[in-house]
Amino acid sequence: MLRRTAFLLCVLLAGPGAWAQTVLDPALIERVRQLAETAARAAAPPNTRVAVEIGALDARLRLAPCRQVQPYLPPGMSAWGRSRIGLRCTDGVARWNVTLPVRVAVFGRAVVASGPLPAGVNLSQEHLALADIDIAAEAGAVFTDPALLIGRTLSRPLGAAEAVRAPTLKSRQWFAAGETVQVQAVGPGFSVVSEARALSAGLEGQEVRVRFESGRISSGRAVGERRVELML
Template identity: 80%
Template sequence: MLRRTAFLSCLLLAGWPACAQSVLDPALVERVRQLTETAARASAPPNTRVSVEIGALDARLRLAPCRQVQPYLPPGMAAWGRTRIGLRCTDGAVRWNVTLPVRVAVFGRAVVASGPLPAGASLSQDHLALADIDIAAEPGAVFADPAQLVGRVLAHPLGAADAVRAPVLKARQWFAAGETVQVRVAGEGFAVASEAQALGAGIEGQDVRVRFESGRVASGRAVGERRVDLLL
């Protein structure tokens, strides 16, 4: 761990010339770890375990000495998988701001393939198993209940023990063009329901145009069997 996180403490205390063989200040490492774990747990499912591995700063950096370094999660940066934590100097002759690589693992129980499965396979209970995995290792939501996946079709092949993630599944068609659909129209402080005619196929997660009885045409998101959400 010391070699992997080497370099920062010397920069903070002595500047660049003395930094070739220095190690990271353990107190700062712990603050980075606590910040990362707190952010990861805030979005982690229940009954999961978070593990954080701290990386090292780019050895090409030449940072001025700093008496106080503040770690923070950069805006828009997820505290999952391979990510970065910001470090900014708040008390020094020169104020600087850099990022430190970290790897966040979130271990939990999820559905995996019980054996190799080709693209196009229609999932059955026999294809699926539960295992403890790092759900943050790859992008895409995982599933906790195999029953949710029975009948779903794979868009990409899976190896044995691979997690079944949302991106490997073919999008479902919730309704066809011309069908009558229930449209939920929602805005700030209100929500109403109405019927409309679908002007295109309702593909899971995609926008589709609908025509109301008044003749008005609008675009909403296909969210279920003959259901569309339209947000104003």
């Protein structure tokens, strides 16, 4: 209550002209652009181009004048695609904190469908092509080598020139329940390899339980042909 009263008092003392329109200073917009570009480039593959499109604040906002506005990337906010950059007033009549919409495109060469492809198709070389696309336009990793996709199966249809992304592929089964698998236990500064029996089918990237000869049961991640990774 005291904070709210003090805030209202500051507004009254500042007078009716204290509230500014939501038009941002060009220098601040440039700082936002640089911040977004830097964050995007840190996660972008080599030989890609980053382009940032700055949106606008909500027109209903009326922000108190501020001598120092600090742009920042909010925790957990994506550096690619449609995102938001935070703006906080650190020196002004009132301390405010808002977010500004941005769209970050990352252009690079990636594998795309050479034509419309139905779900369930087993990919071959003729189904695939390379093109320059915005790899940040959708979620999911893209591929730069068509050879890595030969024999993989699509989980959903793709349009012509649409990127082949990891979520569009069916998960591979690396081993069946009951098979002997190689388990690599990885910890800080060490790695130990041993054998165990899979208690369930090992689907690519998914958790699987294994039983060691001692009878101990552990959970790891299926990472390859009869291979399980166990993080310690």
